[in-house]
Amino acid sequence: MIEVKNINKSFADKKVLNNFSGYFETGKMNLIIGKSGSGKTMAVKCMLGLFSVDSGDILFNGRDFINISEYEKTKIRQEIGMVFQGGALFDSMTIEDNIMFPLKMFSGLNIIDMIDRVNFCLNRVNLKNVNTLFPSELSGGMQKRVAIARAIALKPKYLFCDEPNSGLDPSTATVIDNLLKEITYEYNITTVINTHDMNSVMEIGDNIVYIEDGKKEWEGDKRNFLSSGNKKLNEFIFSSKLFKKLKSAI
Amino acid sequence: MEFFVTTGRYILFLKNVFFRLESRRVYFPKIIQEIHELGMSSIGFVSFISIFVGAVVTLQVAYNLENPLLPTYLIGLSSRDSLVLEFSPTMISLVLAGKIGSNIASSLGTMRVTEQIDALEVMGINSASYLVLPKIIAVMFINPFLIILSIALGLVGGWLAGNITGICPTEDFLVGVQYEFIPFNLAYSLLKTIIFGFIITSVCAFFGYTTKGGALEVGQSSTKGVVYTSILIIIFNYFITSLLLS
Numbered sequence: 001m002i003e004v005k006n007i008n009k010s011f012a013d014k015k016v017l018n019n020f021s022g023y024f025e026t027g028k029m030n031l032i033i034g035k036s037g038s039g040k041t042m043a044v045k046c047m048l049g050l051f052s053v054d055s056g057d058i059l060f061n062g063r064d065f066i067n068i069s070e071y072e073k074t075k076i077r078q079e080i081g082m083v084f085q086g087g088a089l090f091d092s093m094t095i096e097d098n099i100m101f102p103l104k105m106f107s108g109l110n111i112i113d114m115i116d117r118v119n120f121c122l123n124r125v126n127l128k129n130v131n132t133l134f135p136s137e138l139s140g141g142m143q144k145r146v147a148i149a150r151a152i153a154l155k156p157k158y159l160f161c162d163e164p165n166s167g168l169d170p171s172t173a174t175v176i177d178n179l180l181k182e183i184t185y186e187y188n189i190t191t192v193i194n195t196h197d198m199n200s201v202m203e204i205g206d207n208i209v210y211i212e213d214g215k216k217e218w219e220g221d222k223r224n225f226l227s228s229g230n231k232k233l234n235e236f237i238f239s240s241k242l243f244k245k246l247k248s249a250i
Numbered sequence: 251m252e253f254f255v256t257t258g259r260y261i262l263f264l265k266n267v268f269f270r271l272e273s274r275r276v277y278f279p280k281i282i283q284e285i286h287e288l289g290m291s292s293i294g295f296v297s298f299i300s301i302f303v304g305a306v307v308t309l310q311v312a313y314n315l316e317n318p319l320l321p322t323y324l325i326g327l328s329s330r331d332s333l334v335l336e337f338s339p340t341m342i343s344l345v346l347a348g349k350i351g352s353n354i355a356s357s358l359g360t361m362r363v364t365e366q367i368d369a370l371e372v373m374g375i376n377s378a379s380y381l382v383l384p385k386i387i388a389v390m391f392i393n394p395f396l397i398i399l400s401i402a403l404g405l406v407g408g409w410l411a412g413n414i415t416g417i418c419p420t421e422d423f424l425v426g427v428q429y430e431f432i433p434f435n436l437a438y439s440l441l442k443t444i445i446f447g448f449i450i451t452s453v454c455a456f457f458g459y460t461t462k463g464g465a466l467e468v469g470q471s472s473t474k475g476v477v478y479t480s481i482l483i484i485i486f487n488y489f490i491t492s493l494l495l496s
Contacts, residue, residue, distance in 0.1 A: 048372050070270060077374035088365040102373050105276065160372075 001026045002047065002158060002190055007056030009046055009214070016042045017053070018214040026157075027188045028206035029181055033195055035236060039214035040194045041085075044160055047192070048082065049073055060158065078106050081151030081189075083161040083180075087143040089135040089150070095122075096131040099150045106154060121149035125179060141172035145179065152183060159184065159191040165200060173197065177204050198243065201225065210236065263456050266378035267386070280384035281391075288350050288385065288451075289392030295349060296342055296396050297403050303341060304404030305411035307332050312417040325418040326426020329408040331435065335495075338400040339439045340487050343446035346393070347479040351454035354385055355475035358458030359468035367459070382455040386448060393447035394440045401439070438494050445490065446483050453479045 002024040009017040016039045024030040032040045045051045047058055049065060058065040060076050068076075082088075089098050099118045103109055109117065122130065125145040135143055144164060151159060161180060165173030181204045184191040195201065201208060202222055210218040210233045218230040226237065226246070238244050271277075311328040358381060361367050370377040405427060412418030418426075454475035461471040 045368075050368055050371055074374035077372060080372060082369065082372040084365045084369060086364055088369040090366055090369075091360075091364075105272070105373065105375060 001061055002030075002192065003057070003059040003062075004043070004047060005057040005059070007043070007046055007053045007058065009042060009051060009053050016214050017046065019056075020211065020214060020216055021056075022209045022216060022219070023207075024190055024192050025207060026190045027185065028191070029184055029204045030190070030192045030207045030209070031195055031201060031205045032192065032209045032211055033201055033236075034211040035196065038211050040196075040211050041162055042214070043211065044162055044192065044194050048080065048160060049077065078154065079157040081154070081156035081159045083144065083147045083151050083159070083164050085162045085164075085166055087135065087140075087147040089143060089146055091135055093134075094131065095127075095133050095135070095138070095146050098135070098146060099153050102150065102154050117153060118149075121153050122146075124152065124183070125149045141168050141176065144168065144176050148176075148179060148183070152187070155187065156189060159189045161191070161193040161195075163195055163197075164193060165195070165197055170199065173199065174203065180204065198237065198240075212236070259460065260453070260456050263378060263459065264452060266376065267382045267452070267455075268379070270376045271379050271383070272376060276380065277384055277387075280380075281388050284384045284388035285392050288353070288389055289396065292346060292349060292396060293399065296345070296400050299342065299345055300338065300400040300403040301407035301410075303337055304329065304333060304407030307337060307404070308408030308411045308418065308423075309415065312412070312415075322418050322422040323426035323429060325412060326408070326423040327429045328426075329423075330405060330427045330431075333401050333404040333408070334435050334439050338397050338404055339442045339446070340483065342397060342400045343393070343443060343450065343483055344480055346396070347446075347450045347454075347483060348476055350389060351450050351476045351479050352472045354451060355454040355458035355472040356468055358382075358455055359461035359471045362459060362461045363464055363468060378459060382451070382459065385455060386451045389447040389451045390444050393443045397440065397443045401436075438490075441494070442487065442490050445486060449482045449486065450479050453482060 004020060004022045006019045006021055007017055008015070008019060020039070020043055022032070032043060034040045042051065046053050053066060056066070060079070063076060065073065065076060090101065093101065096115070096118050099121055100114050103114045103117055107114065118131070122128065125148050127142060127145055127149065130138065130142065130146070135146070138146065159180070164180060165176045168176065177200050180191060180193065183189065193200070202225070205222040205225065207221055208219065208225055209216055210230070212232050218228055218233045220228060228234065308325060308329045311332070312325050315324055315328070361381070367377045367381070370380060409420065409423050412423050413420060457471040457475035457478070461467050
């Protein structure tokens, strides 16, 4: 479980996170949603320690992630898997080497066990015969799946995904969403997904946090998402004609 | 003001590179890989330039020594000293700043904008040290060999030019090349090369690593890295020379 308590982050005069808080439960799909530029990526990057926060607390299973040494931070980070928006696969490495990379750095496994683990992870994301290919030889959807395979290679306790289905067609996006959901439930991971995709919200959102101008505006689940009564959230949800029709149908 | 801010950031960047290291077994294969990618791949380029630089230096020295009172072997001697003291270490380092430096800045810049560096950080890896330290060690190690090769091929170029044009026979050229050779000159030359190797890799890596934005900014970082490196090489060349030779 990850607790975020009143974190603030500013760049010069611009406040990008304003007392942002959230409670992200283990074994659930926790979604942070919001418009572009609302601060959701910054919230995730602060939770990962890629940006320092000006104030506030971040706790990983009760362990402070802000006021600790770099060494202790590194230890917690080894329990984290991350799927970046563009995949962030290492261009110069093959798919096998990409997934093997965290294993080589931290697992202490021998090469045979590492290859077994790589193949297991690739099978888990439904990819076969791609070990020797380079990231540039794969489609966007396949790259995302490799990124997920790399993220789960070290059996993480926490999985972060930054817009995992951006740039994908609706059917591939659904495949990625379902894959993340299966992995979260199967391995009991605390998954935090950053998205503005409404299909994802309705499909996989166990716990949803709506953020606007760096501030949490609403928190709930997909059952009360469409009927929340929150003005800002409704403006976000029903901005498209399709959802306006859906609202009138409800 | 910006100069001081950039210098401060560069020093903090170096602190990240040299402290909080990963385990040694991680660096060794990467250093070998970088020696191959940054050093060995430059051999052809360095060789080509060195032969022609050596030839031009010999022709220019011969042009300036057109005096019947001066012995012809002075052409070989002057060419040797010019190549050892200045042309090979400084000129080749400036050329390598363009080749290796832009490669380092653009590759790190691309890794930054495609979030590959963030991916390393999230894994708990000190990305600055993991990515940059092997490059610094590799270039500081391989540069002296490249410069020795450059000096040797420069002399070959000079000998060829002297022979083809008939301005300096082989015997005289060889006497000149061996005449009153001071080993310290070579040590000075190699020391410069090692320092220039550090400047090339660390400065270009700094600009690449701190890239913000997209493809356009990667190009700008690469250009900045090469320009700053070239300026620093010229400045350090003066200071090292005045410290060691004056």
